[in-house]
Amino acid sequence: MHAPGNHLFASKGVPWVGGSFLLLLAVVALYLFTGAAASEPARTPQPSADDISFGPADATLAVIEYSDFQCPFCAEYSSILAALRETYGDRVRFVFRFYPLANHQYATISAKAAYAASLQGKFWEMHDLLFENQKEWSESADPRPYFDSYAESLGLDLDKFHADADAQSTTDFIKRQAAEGKKGGVTHTPWFVVGDSVVLPRSLDEFDKLIREAL
Amino acid sequence: MTRPRRWVPWLLAGAAYAGFVISLYLTFVHYRGYVSPCYVVHGCEEVQTSTYSVILGVPLALLGTIFFAFMFYLGIGLLTASRVLVVRVYKVLAFAGALAIIPLFLLQAIVLKAFCTYCVATEAIMLLLWVVSFLLTAPERARATL
Numbered sequence: 001m002h003a004p005g006n007h008l009f010a011s012k013g014v015p016w017v018g019g020s021f022l023l024l025l026a027v028v029a030l031y032l033f034t035g036a037a038a039s040e041p042a043r044t045p046q047p048s049a050d051d052i053s054f055g056p057a058d059a060t061l062a063v064i065e066y067s068d069f070q071c072p073f074c075a076e077y078s079s080i081l082a083a084l085r086e087t088y089g090d091r092v093r094f095v096f097r098f099y100p101l102a103n104h105q106y107a108t109i110s111a112k113a114a115y116a117a118s119l120q121g122k123f124w125e126m127h128d129l130l131f132e133n134q135k136e137w138s139e140s141a142d143p144r145p146y147f148d149s150y151a152e153s154l155g156l157d158l159d160k161f162h163a164d165a166d167a168q169s170t171t172d173f174i175k176r177q178a179a180e181g182k183k184g185g186v187t188h189t190p191w192f193v194v195g196d197s198v199v200l201p202r203s204l205d206e207f208d209k210l211i212r213e214a215l
Numbered sequence: 216m217t218r219p220r221r222w223v224p225w226l227l228a229g230a231a232y233a234g235f236v237i238s239l240y241l242t243f244v245h246y247r248g249y250v251s252p253c254y255v256v257h258g259c260e261e262v263q264t265s266t267y268s269v270i271l272g273v274p275l276a277l278l279g280t281i282f283f284a285f286m287f288y289l290g291i292g293l294l295t296a297s298r299v300l301v302v303r304v305y306k307v308l309a310f311a312g313a314l315a316i317i318p319l320f321l322l323q324a325i326v327l328k329a330f331c332t333y334c335v336a337t338e339a340i341m342l343l344l345w346v347v348s349f350l351l352t353a354p355e356r357a358r359a360t361l
Contacts, residue, residue, distance in 0.1 A: 019228070019291045023284060026236050030243050 042193040044097075044184030050173075051095045052118050054085050059093040061214050066097045066181045066191035069111060069130045070104035070138050074190045078131035080204045085124075088211055096127065098174040099181045099189050106143045109165075111174045113147040116164035122154045129153070223350045227305070228290030230347070231283050234340040237333050238279035245274045275319070279337055282312060286344060293351065306348045313345035 047053065047062045065081065067074045085094050098115070100107030110130055117126035129150040130137075137146035151161045164170060181191065185198075192199050192207075195214040201207040245268070268275055286308060292301045316338045323330050 015291045015295055016288075019287060022232060023235065023287065026232075026239055030236070030240050033240075 040198045042184070042196050042198050044186065044191075044193055045180050047093060047095045051097070052115075052123050053096070054094040054124055055089045055092050057093060059091060061091070061195055061211070062093040062095055062193075063211065064095040064097060064193040066099035066177075066186045066189060068099055068101045068104055068107045068189040069114060069127075070107045070134065071101065071189045072134065075131040075134045077190050078128065080207055082128065083204055084207060084211065087208070088215075091215065092211060096123070097177045097181060099178050099186055099191065100174065101189060104138075106138055108174065109143060110137070110147070112165040112170050113151070113161075115170050115173060116161045117151065117154065117156060119164045120156050120160065122156060125154050126150060220350055220352070223347060224290055224293035226347055227344060227351075228287055228294065230340050230343050231286035231290050234283035234337050234344075235280060235287055237337050237340075238276050238283055241276035241333055242274060242280050245276050282308075283337075283340075286312070302351050305351060309341075309345040309348040312341040316341050 042064075044064065044066070047064065049057075053062075063084070065077075081094065084092075088094075098111045100111045114123060114126050114130060117123050130147075133146065133150070137143035140146060147165075148158060148161075151158055192201070194210050199210055201210055270278070286305075289301060289305050289308070292298075293305065319334065320338060323334065
């Protein structure tokens with residue numbers, strides 16, 4: 001009597017070769033997939049006057065980022081974006097949009113701090129401080145003293161900073177941007193739009209190349 | 216007399232292949248030096264970037280890839296020649312895999328307080344391999360000599 005399954009294949013070598021082929025196929029496919037920068041048409045709103053941005057408002061190219069200050073991946077990208085703002089800040093409009101994720105405890109409160117700083121003209125400075133020091137405030141029991149210290153170091157009016165951070169209009173602004181992002185298909189942070197395409201470049205060089213091609 | 220369940224090796228090989236693909240993806244992500252972005256659903260970044268994702272310099276994802284590749288080939292072994300030794304080795308490894316789930320799951324739940332969807336999926340597959348391995352039956356002739 002044959003062992004169960006013996007009759008399934010004319011040759012015993014077939015499943016071993018077929019199985020090995022499947023494993024190899026997965027290796028090649030995933031190697032290519034994880035190395036390629038994703039790109040798809042953007043469905044998020046075009047830049048508008050009330051967007052927080054860096055660079056000329058009438059620039060022919062806009063780079064939009066939906067971000068969450070408590071997202072470690074966004075923090076990794078902040079230095080890349082800083083380098084790009086330095087290089088292309090005179091030709092490209094860099095737009096920042098809030099997309100606080102529900103699974104990040106301090107995502108919304110940090111977004112409020114950044115928005116409050118923007119009302120005193122220090123958004124990008126606060127943006128950089130929040131990402132550079134992400135670990136300290138995101139792992140604390142209360143991040144507000146950290147935000148206050150950043151605001152102080154930037155010379156902000158603390159009373160106005162607190163009032164703006166707590167204002168309903170601030171909450172509404174953040175919620176509106178997040179809702180528009182969600183409607184536009186944003187599923188993760190950071191979410192980048194270069195021109196009309198959603199992209200996820202893996203390095204400064206890749207990002208730089210995308211911008212050069214779009215200009 | 217129990218009839219051999221022919222779908223069992225197919226299920227085991229298929230599940231191991233799924234585990235292999237997920238673990239391989241995480242391995243590539245690890246070695247390419249980036250993490251998956253933070254998704255709206257509970258994020259992977261806390262888990263993938265934690266110090267616990269590497270043991271003695273070897274990423275857990277790579278160990279998972281090797282484990283699932285081995286289980287996949289054992290599954291093929293069960294399909295082609297369901298020998299007692301293959302069944303025994305399969306059951307032992309499936310049990311070892313199920314044991315490994317405990318610290319991995321507790322790390323996510325208690326220490327990291329974050330669940331990585333991909334990691335949970337591979338753990339579920341390991342559990343499935345162990346549970347389904349109970350349905351493996353040794354060939355009759357070989358069993359008779361046991």
